[in-house]
Amino acid sequence: MTNLVEVTGLQKAFGDNVVLRDVGFTAERGTCTALLGPSGSGKTTVLRSLNVLETPEAGVVRIADAEVDFGATVGRGERARQVRRLRSRSGMVFQSHHLFPHKTVLANITEGPVQVQKRPAAEAEEKARALLEQVGLAGREAAYPSQLSGGQQQRVGIARALALEPEVVLLDEPTSALDPELVGEVLAVVRDLAQQGWTMIIVTHEIRFARDVADQVLFLSDGVVAERGGAEVLTDPQEERTRRFLSRVLEAG
Numbered sequence: 001m002t003n004l005v006e007v008t009g010l011q012k013a014f015g016d017n018v019v020l021r022d023v024g025f026t027a028e029r030g031t032c033t034a035l036l037g038p039s040g041s042g043k044t045t046v047l048r049s050l051n052v053l054e055t056p057e058a059g060v061v062r063i064a065d066a067e068v069d070f071g072a073t074v075g076r077g078e079r080a081r082q083v084r085r086l087r088s089r090s091g092m093v094f095q096s097h098h099l100f101p102h103k104t105v106l107a108n109i110t111e112g113p114v115q116v117q118k119r120p121a122a123e124a125e126e127k128a129r130a131l132l133e134q135v136g137l138a139g140r141e142a143a144y145p146s147q148l149s150g151g152q153q154q155r156v157g158i159a160r161a162l163a164l165e166p167e168v169v170l171l172d173e174p175t176s177a178l179d180p181e182l183v184g185e186v187l188a189v190v191r192d193l194a195q196q197g198w199t200m201i202i203v204t205h206e207i208r209f210a211r212d213v214a215d216q217v218l219f220l221s222d223g224v225v226a227e228r229g230g231a232e233v234l235t236d237p238q239e240e241r242t243r244r245f246l247s248r249v250l251e252a253g
Helices: 041-051 074-085 105-116 121-134 150-163 180-196 207-213 240-252
Strands: 004-013 016-029 032-036 058-064 066-069 091-095 167-174 200-203 214-223 224-229
Touching: 004 041, 016 058, 016 224, 016 240, 032 041, 032 121, 032 207, 032 224, 041 058, 041 066, 041 167, 041 200, 041 214, 066 074, 091 150, 091 240, 105 121, 105 150, 121 150, 150 167, 150 180, 180 200, 214 240
Parallel strands: 032 200, 032 214, 091 167, 167 200
Antiparallel strands: 004 016, 004 058, 058 066, 214 224
């Protein structure tokens, strides 16, 4: 396998609050990386830095053939071009769906491919219908987001991200805004994506889920990667702060 994603030296602060301190990792093509850690540890900031929803002060992000060195001095036009190329390599699934409320499910999914990627509408619609079947929502093409449950809306959000045919899918706590009884249906879709070989980086508090699907686990604490490895990070952590976090989360769950 080859590294599809390479991150080195990410640094980010919000005012005096330093959120990321020299964060780095790689992710191979076709693997799932889980980012875990307590609130405020920097995991969501890492994820949002990968498609420049947050702009780090320093560090390099590469996805496939697109790279941005945030510490380098470049012209505004060149930086904008670099950011566009990097963003085009990923698809983002947000915590709270972020669907267009005035558009149908089908229109939400085809918006990016048609408007941004300039694909033919018929091709984008055919792809969207196939994705809706994949996420268990065939027949809901004409529904509006308000007519769907939270879990269904999140599955539409996943289909929307996949419609862009990204190199990597970024999922920011995709079940955190859902009622407990709806969590399983979304996690089942993500499991299927992992089995299909999609490259994914996911921020999650679902420890058992991460243990089942993640090829790589990164535990973040105080803006650094405090522990990394495979499923053993979750079953036999070496760092005391990892053990404390897992104990708290598992007891709460």
